[in-house]
Amino acid sequence: QFFWRLAGKEREAEKMLRIKQRERVYGDASLTAVSTSSQAQDEFDRNVPRICGVCGDKATGFHFNAMTCEGCKGFFRRSMKRKASFTCPFNGNCTITKDNRRHCQACRLKRCVDIGMMKEFILTDEEVQRKKDLIQKRKDEEAMKEAQRPRLTEEQQNIIALLVEAHHKTYDDSYSDFSRFRPPVREGPVTRSASRAASLHSLSDASSDSFSHSPDSGDSKMNLGSLLMMYQEQGSSPDSADDENSRLSMLPHLADLVSYSIQKVIGFAKMIPGFRDLTAEDQIALLKSSAIEVIMLRSNQSFSLEDMSWSCGGPDFKYCVNDVTKAGHTLELLEPLVKFQVGLKKLNLHEEEHVLLMAICLLSPDRPGIQDHAKVEVLQDRLSEILQAYIRINHPGGRLLYAKMIQKLADLRSLNEEHSKQYRSLSFQPEHSMQLTPLVLEVFGGQVT
Numbered sequence: 001q002f003f004w005r006l007a008g009k010e011r012e013a014e015k016m017l018r019i020k021q022r023e024r025v026y027g028d029a030s031l032t033a034v035s036t037s038s039q040a041q042d043e044f045d046r047n048v049p050r051i052c053g054v055c056g057d058k059a060t061g062f063h064f065n066a067m068t069c070e071g072c073k074g075f076f077r078r079s080m081k082r083k084a085s086f087t088c089p090f091n092g093n094c095t096i097t098k099d100n101r102r103h104c105q106a107c108r109l110k111r112c113v114d115i116g117m118m119k120e121f122i123l124t125d126e127e128v129q130r131k132k133d134l135i136q137k138r139k140d141e142e143a144m145k146e147a148q149r150p151r152l153t154e155e156q157q158n159i160i161a162l163l164v165e166a167h168h169k170t171y172d173d174s175y176s177d178f179s180r181f182r183p184p185v186r187e188g189p190v191t192r193s194a195s196r197a198a199s200l201h202s203l204s205d206a207s208s209d210s211f212s213h214s215p216d217s218g219d220s221k222m223n224l225g226s227l228l229m230m231y232q233e234q235g236s237s238p239d240s241a242d243d244e245n246s247r248l249s250m251l252p253h254l255a256d257l258v259s260y261s262i263q264k265v266i267g268f269a270k271m272i273p274g275f276r277d278l279t280a281e282d283q284i285a286l287l288k289s290s291a292i293e294v295i296m297l298r299s300n301q302s303f304s305l306e307d308m309s310w311s312c313g314g315p316d317f318k319y320c321v322n323d324v325t326k327a328g329h330t331l332e333l334l335e336p337l338v339k340f341q342v343g344l345k346k347l348n349l350h351e352e353e354h355v356l357l358m359a360i361c362l363l364s365p366d367r368p369g370i371q372d373h374a375k376v377e378v379l380q381d382r383l384s385e386i387l388q389a390y391i392r393i394n395h396p397g398g399r400l401l402y403a404k405m406i407q408k409l410a411d412l413r414s415l416n417e418e419h420s421k422q423y424r425s426l427s428f429q430p431e432h433s434m435q436l437t438p439l440v441l442e443v444f445g446g447q448v449t
């Protein structure tokens with residue numbers, strides 16, 4: 001006799017309620033039955049005593065709605081499938097234990113039902129097959145997705161690896177060569193230096209604070225604006241501004257630094273796949289017009305948002321805006337340059353993206369004096385494609401990153417223009433141009449038109 005046949009409507013309703021409750025807890029009732037001893041469920045039921053509710057043996061999880069051992073789970077399923085009817089040889093209230101559970105099937109089954117096991121939780125063979133098919137289908141779909149996932153081609157991966165290597169060979173993180181440059185001289189009246197240092201410090205505090213709150217440079221504008229004002233005030237201050245301006249104490253050191261950087265940029269360019277296949281004239285034209293932009297890009301590696309300066313080793317080689325003004329540049333260049341550095345830094349580029357951006361910058365076909373425009377464009381397009389693919393595949397959340405990087409290239413054009421302007425006026429003064437190196441004079445000198 002089946003116990004649930006004896007059970008009244010009320011008991012039936014109670015059972016369904018319990019199914020519903022379990023569905024709510026585990027999501028899908030049929031899933032519960034399939035993954036009876038799944039790990040997730042074990043985790044979930046950690047607090048429930050892991051003892052079979054039927055026989056007291058070690059339980060393996062919930063089976064057909066009750067915590068049981070594998071033996072009682074199998075017994076219940078077999079009994080239900082066979083629609084077996086058992087009769088107790090004793091008086092119908094045998095105590096079921098691990099050792100005697102085989103002795104009285106009737107009482108064992110009764111115990112199963114009493115602790116809540118339900119045939120509704122047993123899947124039919126077709127259901128089992130459907131479930132298996134579904135799992136297989138999901139696996140197949142997963143495998144197909146994996147196969148269709150965009151991937152960098154081997155050639156693209158090689159190019160990235162070459163560029164990263166080229167950068168490592170031409171960018172020394174230790175900045176150990178800087179001590180060979182003519183030494184930096186940061187002279188000027190003590191009181192003014194001190195007050196500048198103080199204002200720069202408070203400025204950097206304020207800016208680093210605002211950067212962490214606003215991802216876009218709305219707030220930093222104000223800081224850079226105040227930076228601009230601060231220097232204008234100092235510029236018009238009565239004490240020896242002209243004198244200091246004519247000395248340009250940082251010029252020898254920074255001229256050597258720029259000259260050194262140009263050499264490194266040339267080294268990097270030569271290792272960009274395809275660059276050496278261009279004519280010598282086109283290589284030179286590309287380098288002359290992009291060198292300062294690539295220097296600005298690569299210097300971002302040493303730029304620090306905390307103090308808005310370029311830190312290249314010890315305190316001697318830590319350059320703030322003030323230092324660069326002592327090499328003849330004004331805030332008309334330095335204000336947008338710092339803003340550029342801040343914006344670029346906040347893109348948090350991967351090294352792969354950083355080197356690709358430098359290579360793309362170098363291979364711009366629209367530079368003045370380029371003869372084989374098409375050939376340069378092919379090289380640049382290939383790099384742009386790699387960059388876009390790289391971002392899509394490897395930079396989660398980088399949906400807009402490519403566009404932002406291209407915007408940085410546009411910013412570099414106007415920085416380049418302002419730099420040329422300031423460089424020209426500097427180079428017209430012999431006492432200053434004599435401090436420059438032959439390489440700087442050659443690269444920044446005669447503009448290709």
Ligand SMILES: [Zn+2]
Pocket residue numbers: 052053054055056057068069070071072073
């Ligand atoms: Zn058991």
Ligand SMILES: [Zn+2]
Pocket residue numbers: 088089090091092093094104106107108
């Ligand atoms: Zn019995």
